[in-house]
Amino acid sequence: MTREQNTSDAFTGLEAAIVLIAFVVVAAVFAYVVLGAGFFTTQKAQETVYKSVEQSTTNLLLIGNVYGLSADNTNITEVRFSIGLAPGAPTIDLTKLNIVFSTPSTPPVILTVGNTSSLAVFTAREGGTGSSLVSMAQNQQIEIAFNVTPVPPNTRVNIEIKPGVGAALPFSKTTPSTITTTNVLS
Numbered sequence: 001m002t003r004e005q006n007t008s009d010a011f012t013g014l015e016a017a018i019v020l021i022a023f024v025v026v027a028a029v030f031a032y033v034v035l036g037a038g039f040f041t042t043q044k045a046q047e048t049v050y051k052s053v054e055q056s057t058t059n060l061l062l063i064g065n066v067y068g069l070s071a072d073n074t075n076i077t078e079v080r081f082s083i084g085l086a087p088g089a090p091t092i093d094l095t096k097l098n099i100v101f102s103t104p105s106t107p108p109v110i111l112t113v114g115n116t117s118s119l120a121v122f123t124a125r126e127g128g129t130g131s132s133l134v135s136m137a138q139n140q141q142i143e144i145a146f147n148v149t150p151v152p153p154n155t156r157v158n159i160e161i162k163p164g165v166g167a168a169l170p171f172s173k174t175t176p177s178t179i180t181t182t183n184v185l186s
Contacts, residue, residue: 059089059166063141066159066173068151068183075150076157076175076183082143083161083169085136092136094124096164101148103157111146122146153177157185 068076114121173185
C-alpha cells in the first residue's frame with residue numbers, strides 16, 4: 001500500500017461523511033416543513049370546527065304569536081312577530097339579517113331591514129315603537145313587521161329568519177279561515 005492510496009481512501013470517507021451530513025440536513029429541513037404544514041392544517045381544522053359550531057347554533061328565538069294584519073278583512077297584507085336572543089347569544093347585526101317570506105302561490109321574497117313600506121323591506125323596532133334598529137342585544141325584544149302581497153284565508157305562510165352569523169330560524173304558520181283586522185297565525 002502506498003501513501004497515495006491511504007490519502008484517497010481518507011478523502012473518500014470524508015466525501016461520504018459530507019454527503020451523509022447533507023442528506024441528514026435535507027431530511028431535517030423536509031421534516032420541519034412537513035411538521036409545520038401539519039400544525040398549520042390542524043390549526044385551520046380547529047378554526048373550522050369552532051366556526052361551524054358558532055354557525056350551526058341558532059341565536060334567535062320567536063317570542064309570542066305571529067300576527068297577520070288586514071286592512072279590508074279579506075286578505076292578510078302585513079305580518080308582525082317578535083324575536084329575541086337566546087341566552088348567551090352575541091349581539092346580532094340586523095343590517096345583515098334577511099327574512100324570506102313565501103306562500104304556496106307566491107315565490108319567496110327576501111326582505112332586508114329598512115324604514116319604507118316596500119314588499120322587500122322589514123322594520124325592526126324595540127317593543128314595536130320608536131325608530132328602526134340596526135342591532136339587537138341581550139334582553140331586547142324586537143318587533144319585526146313587513147308588508148306582503150295579499151294572502152287569502154287558509155293559506156300556509158313560510159318565514160325564515162337568516163342572521164348574518166348562526167343558523168336560520170324557519171317557521172310556518174297558517175292564516176285563519178275568517179280574516180279580521182288582527183289575526184293570530186297558527
